[in-house]
Amino acid sequence: xxxxxxxxxxxxxxxxxxxxxxxxxxxxxxxxxxxxxxxxxxxxxxxxxxxxxxxxxxxxxxxxxxxxxxxxxxxxxxxxxxxxxxxxxxxxxxxxxxxxxxxxxxxxxxxxxxxxxxxxxxxxxxxxxxxxxxxxxxxxxxxxxxxxxxxxxxxxxxxxxxxxxxxxxxxxxxxxxxxxxxxxxxxxxxxxxxxxxxxxxxxxxxxxxxxx
Amino acid sequence: xxxxxxxxxxxxxxxxxxxxxxxxxxxxxxxxxxxxxxxxxxxxxxxxxxxxxxxxxxxxxxxxxxxxxxxxxxxxxxxxxxxxxxxxxxxxxxxxxxxxxxxxxxxxxxxxxxxxxxxxxxxxxxxxxxxxxxxxxxxxxxxxxxxxxxxxxxxxxxxxxxxxxxxxxxxxxxxxxxxxxxxxxxxxxxxxxxxxxxxxxxxxxxxxxxxx
Numbered sequence: 001x002x003x004x005x006x007x008x009x010x011x012x013x014x015x016x017x018x019x020x021x022x023x024x025x026x027x028x029x030x031x032x033x034x035x036x037x038x039x040x041x042x043x044x045x046x047x048x049x050x051x052x053x054x055x056x057x058x059x060x061x062x063x064x065x066x067x068x069x070x071x072x073x074x075x076x077x078x079x080x081x082x083x084x085x086x087x088x089x090x091x092x093x094x095x096x097x098x099x100x101x102x103x104x105x106x107x108x109x110x111x112x113x114x115x116x117x118x119x120x121x122x123x124x125x126x127x128x129x130x131x132x133x134x135x136x137x138x139x140x141x142x143x144x145x146x147x148x149x150x151x152x153x154x155x156x157x158x159x160x161x162x163x164x165x166x167x168x169x170x171x172x173x174x175x176x177x178x179x180x181x182x183x184x185x186x187x188x189x190x191x192x193x194x195x196x197x198x199x200x201x202x203x204x205x206x207x208x209x210x211x212x
Numbered sequence: 213x214x215x216x217x218x219x220x221x222x223x224x225x226x227x228x229x230x231x232x233x234x235x236x237x238x239x240x241x242x243x244x245x246x247x248x249x250x251x252x253x254x255x256x257x258x259x260x261x262x263x264x265x266x267x268x269x270x271x272x273x274x275x276x277x278x279x280x281x282x283x284x285x286x287x288x289x290x291x292x293x294x295x296x297x298x299x300x301x302x303x304x305x306x307x308x309x310x311x312x313x314x315x316x317x318x319x320x321x322x323x324x325x326x327x328x329x330x331x332x333x334x335x336x337x338x339x340x341x342x343x344x345x346x347x348x349x350x351x352x353x354x355x356x357x358x359x360x361x362x363x364x365x366x367x368x369x370x371x372x373x374x375x376x377x378x379x380x381x382x383x384x385x386x387x388x389x390x391x392x393x394x395x396x397x398x399x400x401x402x403x404x405x406x407x408x409x410x411x412x413x414x415x416x417x418x419x420x421x422x423x424x
Contacts, residue, residue: 024243024412027279031236031385034277053279060282065246067239067265070272070280119413140413160417172413173243177386182419190420197418200236201331201352201384204416205372206409207394208402 006113006166007186010082013051016105016124017071020064020091024173025118026053029085032180035196036188042195048188054078056101064089075104083183084112087176088119088139096127096149116168116183118176125167126151134164139172177202218325218378219398222294225263228317228336229283232276232303236385237330238265241297244392247408248400254407260400266290268313276301287316295395296324299388300331300351308339308361328380328395330388337379338363346376351384389414 013033015026030051037047055061058074086092086105095101106128109115117125122138123146125131131153138146143155156162161170161179170179181202185193197203225245227238242263249259267273270286298304298317307313318340321327329337334350335358337343343365350358355367368374373382373391382391393414397405409415 022243023239023246027235027239027243030279031234031239031277034235038277060280065242065250066284067242068282072278140410160415174389174412174414174416178417178419185420193420197420198352200386202386202418203372203421204386204418205390206414206416207390208397208405208409209415 004186007183008113009187010049010113012081013049013083013085014054014073014078014081014108015051015085015087016101016121017053017055017061017063017069017087018091018095018101019061020089020094021061021087022089022119022173023063023065023067025087025089025121025176026085028174028177029087029118029180031200032177032184032196035199036184038199039192039195052078056098064091075100078104078108081108081112083114083116084108086117086121086124088117088121088123088142088172092120092123096123102128112166114166114168114183116170116179118170118179119172122146122153122169123149123151125169126153130167131169134167135162136164136167136169137162137171137175138169141172216398219395220325221399222261222325224293225261225295225297226266226285226290226293226320227263227297227299228313228333229265229267229273229275229281229299230303230307230313231273232301232306233273233299234301234331234385235275235277235279237299237301237333237388238297240386240389241299241330241392243412244389244396244408247411248396250411251404251407264290268310276303287312290316290320293320293324295326295328296320297392298329298333298336300329300333300335300354300384304332304335308335314340324378326378326380326395328382328391330382330391331384334358334365334381335361335363337381338365342379343381346379347374348376348379348381349374349383349387350381353384
């Protein structure tokens with residue numbers, strides 16, 4: 001459908017969740033990506049994607065601000081994905097020390113069409129080697145820590161998201177919404193992405209935005 | 213702290229969750245409101261608010277796009293709140309038919325300093341009588357249904373959120389983020405709200421926003 005095979009529409013999308021993940025990091029993309037099916041249904045079509053929340057062992061996780069969330073699958077249940085999305089949060093620091101998680105992210109990422117992250121999820125995909133020699137975004141406050149950990153990747157400041165090859169990374173927390181919506185437009189069309197945005201009334205107007 | 217007692221800083225904030233609630237409707241405000249404590253901690257202060265997800269019976273709920281979420285309390289556990297927030301989603305339609313839920317929303321809302329809703333959460337607070345003679349926002353696609361149900365309230369189109377007395381309502385889904393952030397600025401200060409926004413890197417840049 002796309003001239004760029006990286007952006008051929010996906011079928012299977014998996015979002016990794018884990019203890020101390022930041023809530024909006026994964027729920028923002030979840031809302032956008034599931035809205036693809038809501039819009040398709042409104043158009044009289046079948047679902048276009050299957051989006052699953054995947055936790056390491058398939059059990060519930062407790063996100064960093066205290067929300068407990070169930071998983072649709074365990075890592076062991078998932079051998080292939082078209083798109084993997086790794087959100088951030090304080091939980092990414094212990095996560096990159098877990099051999100089982102890093103093995104899974106590395107293996108699934110290698111066969112995926114797209115490897116994506118939000119916020120400090122970039123730490124996880126960097127540790128798995130996906131940002132080596134690539135430009136990437138991460139949380140604004142995490143640049144020094146990324147480098148101190150010896151992770152490889154060329155961090156880009158002051159952007160919402162970066163695409164480099166088949167890796168797409170976003171800045172912190174709320175930036176995952178913009179990144180996901182951008183992907184929707186690449187997969188289908190800008191018009192379809194606008195329908196998704198309209199479905200979630202995404203016409204943001206941040207209060208107090210100016211330094212008044 | 214505020215010249216307007218409606219905006220005296222709250223301590224107890226409760227977000228009602230229920231089956232078929234829309235995910236971002238409640239996770240957006242949850243992220244913003246919990247970020248108050250994250251920022252306070254960064255400033256070396258104690259937590260300012262307690263935010264809880266409250267389900268009718270205290271059990272897990274499954275949101276409309278398939279995310280299962282745990283509750284911190286049941287309605288029966290909660291006799292008082294400073295702020296009640298009712299998110300929307302398809303689940304609001306069966307919710308307004310439930311006597312136990314409507315009794316609780318009505319009772320808690322009457323003693324609360326602020327009654328708030330996101331999206332079609334406005335249906336629930338309208339059914340409880342809080343929008344009678346008041347201006348309110350709701351999901352753009354739900355205006356006709358609101359009126360067809362005979363709910364009372366003067367709906368305002370094309371706004372992110374509306375304050376009328378001690379009731380603050382937002383438009384659909386993502387608008388709950390803007391509303392919550394606005395409340396943070398009213399409770400504390402615009403400068404504090406900007407720290408909260410910075411914590412979630414909330415500097416949105418919706419792709420494909422223009423009709424290009």
